[in-house]
Each structure stands twice: as C-alpha cells, then as structure tokens.
Amino acid sequence: MKDIALHILDIIQNSIVAKATLIEISIDEDFVNDSILVTIKDNGCGMSKKMIEKVSDPYTTSRTTRKVGLGIPLLKQNADRTGGYLSIKSELEIGTTLIASFKPSNIDCLPMGDIAGVISLTVSGNPSIDFIYNHKINGNLYTFSTIEVKKVLGDVSIGDPSISVYLKEMIQTNLEEIQIDSIGYKT
Amino acid sequence: MAKIKSLDDLRMMKESLQSKINLREKGEDPGSHVQIKVAMATCGIASGAKTVMEFMMEELEKRGIESVITQTGCMGYCFAEPTIEVKLPGKEPVVFGYVDNKKADEIIEKYIKNGELVDGIIPMNYETIE
Numbered sequence: 001m002k003d004i005a006l007h008i009l010d011i012i013q014n015s016i017v018a019k020a021t022l023i024e025i026s027i028d029e030d031f032v033n034d035s036i037l038v039t040i041k042d043n044g045c046g047m048s049k050k051m052i053e054k055v056s057d058p059y060t061t062s063r064t065t066r067k068v069g070l071g072i073p074l075l076k077q078n079a080d081r082t083g084g085y086l087s088i089k090s091e092l093e094i095g096t097t098l099i100a101s102f103k104p105s106n107i108d109c110l111p112m113g114d115i116a117g118v119i120s121l122t123v124s125g126n127p128s129i130d131f132i133y134n135h136k137i138n139g140n141l142y143t144f145s146t147i148e149v150k151k152v153l154g155d156v157s158i159g160d161p162s163i164s165v166y167l168k169e170m171i172q173t174n175l176e177e178i179q180i181d182s183i184g185y186k187t
Numbered sequence: 188m189a190k191i192k193s194l195d196d197l198r199m200m201k202e203s204l205q206s207k208i209n210l211r212e213k214g215e216d217p218g219s220h221v222q223i224k225v226a227m228a229t230c231g232i233a234s235g236a237k238t239v240m241e242f243m244m245e246e247l248e249k250r251g252i253e254s255v256i257t258q259t260g261c262m263g264y265c266f267a268e269p270t271i272e273v274k275l276p277g278k279e280p281v282v283f284g285y286v287d288n289k290k291a292d293e294i295i296e297k298y299i300k301n302g303e304l305v306d307g308i309i310p311m312n313y314e315t316i317e
Contacts, residue, residue, distance in 0.1 A: 001233055010232050013260065063261065071229040114237075121240060125227075125258040152198045156205070161248045161256065166191050166200050173192045 001074060003113025004038065010071045011040050011098060012122050016129065018044025018096065026134040036102040043095040052090055075100055082106035116175060119144065120168035127159035135175060138182035142174045221254040221299055222274040228261035234268035242288045246295055264309055273298060282309045
C-alpha cells in the first residue's frame with residue numbers, strides 16, 4: 001500500500017465482512033512524541049483466540065475465493081518497520097479492535113494519504129453502517145460521525161452520489177484546519 | 188460557494204440539492220440504474236481501486252448517468268486488479284479487468300452509454316459474490 005489511508009480502507013473491509021453496524025476509526029498523530037496511532041474498532045462478529053493467533057499469517061483468510069489474505073500482514077509489516085507495532089484484540093460476538101502504531105520520524109513511515117477520500121468513499125459505499133471517525137493532530141481533534149450526518153440529511157441517503165463529494169470536502173476542510181492549528185506545536 | 192465545513196453547511200447544501208435528489212428517488216426503480224461494483228479488497232486497493240471508484244462516481248454524476256456504485260470484496264481476479272463489475276439494466280453483469288481511469292472512461296463512453304463491448308472483459312461464468 002502506498003499510504004496509511006489505503007491500509008485503513010482495506011482494514012475497514014474486514015469489519016464490514018464481520019457484519020459490524022458501528023465502526024470507529026481513530027487516528028492520533030502526535031509529532032511531539034513521534035507517534036501515529038491508528039485504531040479501528042468494530043462491533044462485528046469477532047474472532048476466536050485461534051484465529052487471532054493466525055491472522056498475521058499471510059496464508060490465513062476467511063475467504064473461499066483465494067488462499068491468501070494479505071491485508072493484516074502488510075499493515076503489520078509497514079508498522080513494524082517504522083519501529084511501531086500492530087495489535088489485535090477480539091472477542092466473539094462483541095467485536096474486534098485493531099491498533100497500528102507508526103513512528104513518523106522513521107524514513108520508512110508511510111504518508112497519511114487521502115484520508116478524507118477514504119472516509120467519504122467508505123461511508124457512501126456502506127450507507128447502512130455507522131462510522132465514527134476521530135482524527136487528532138498534536139492534540140487538535142476533529143470528529144465526524146455518520147449518526148449526526150444522517151440526522152442532517154434526513155430522508156436523503158448518505159450513499160447518494162451527489163452527497164459523497166460534499167462529505168469529502170467537509171472532512172478535508174476540517175482536517176486542514178486542525179493541521180494549521182497544530183503547526184505551532186511541531187518540533 | 189464557500190467550502191463546506193460544518194453540519195449546517197451540509198444541511199444547506201442538501202436543501203439546494205433536494206429537488207434533484209427527489210427526482211432521482213421518485214424516478215424509475217433501482218433495477219433501471221446501471222449497477223457498478225468495484226472490487227475493494229487488499230489486491231484491488233493496492234492496484235488503485237480507490238482512484239477508479241472516485242473517478243467513476245464523479246464522472247457518472249457529471250455525465251448524468253443514473254447509477255449505483257458499491258464496493259465489493261475480491262472476486263478472485265487478483266491478477267487483473269482493479270476489476271469492476273458493470274450490470275446494465277436487463278443484462279448479465281460483465282467484469283472488466285485492469286481498469287485505470289482511462290479504461291474507466293472508455294467503459295463509460297462505449298459500454299455504459301452504447302452497450303458496445305470493450306477490451307479487458309474477464310470471460311468467466313460466475314455467480315455474483317455478495
């Protein structure tokens with residue numbers, strides 16, 4: 001994957017396949033302490049202990065169309081090589097939480113990428129699932145929740161193609177703002 | 188138009204779009220729309236499926252083609268990613284492989300608009316994977 005945003009897009013698909021109805025995506029970029037934490041939490045079907053042990057193995061997948069599953073191993077590799085880590089907690093019937101940690105000062109750390117595009121694409125592609133997206137840059141937080149957005153949209157579907165552009169713009173504008181607010185804190 | 192930032196901005200935007208959206212919803216049944224599925228598993232994303240999906244959403248909207256674009260998992264054609272499945276109203280779905288923005292444009296212009304087949308079809312009989 002070229003950037004962290006694409007990894008997030010990929011991992012969210014796992015939550016969707018796990019039949020989650022609420023997916024929380026949290027990104028905490030803290031350049032003062034040289035850390036990027038990406039947390040994806042869902043209330044899907046969860047995994048057994050046995051599955052969690054095997055899930056970082058590229059030859060593990062729940063699919064039947066092919067024999068390999070590379071989403072998690074690739075993310076783990078990219079996190080590990082910056083000096084970060086990947087951790088997965090899961091309970092059957094309760095859900096799964098995945099945490100990926102990166103060290104942004106490491107030259108191998110991927111750029112964040114088009115996160116606004118990823119969130120708006122995922123949201124409009126899955127109108128029946130609720131998403132809460134928290135993005136923090138050096139302590140400045142922006143929260144986007146489809147629960148609120150759906151209230152505003154009323155009877156217009158969040159999946160309507162004309163809405164997607166505006167969702168992306170809304171997220172992008174807010175991210176730029178917290179980025180500007182955080183400049184003073186950059187080391 | 189100023190940039191949309193708050194939920195209030197979004198509400199205003201929605202109201203200005205309302206008439207257009209109502210037309211769409213009260214129009215024909217969804218079976219009469221072009222249905223497109225973009226394969227969005229690890230293989231697809233790594234090959235650029237996100238760019239293609241954004242391009243298609245934007246262009247179909249711009250060119251005024253009624254369509255429903257959704258994401259799907261890996262269809263098993265990892266070698267030919269990004270792949271998309273296009274189902275024209277009343278026709279069998281067709282899967283296209285190696286779709287970049289240029290190919291997507293060709294698919295919209297030739298196949299979706301005129302029903303003319305273009306190169307890059309993956310000839311497979313299969314059941315749609317949900």
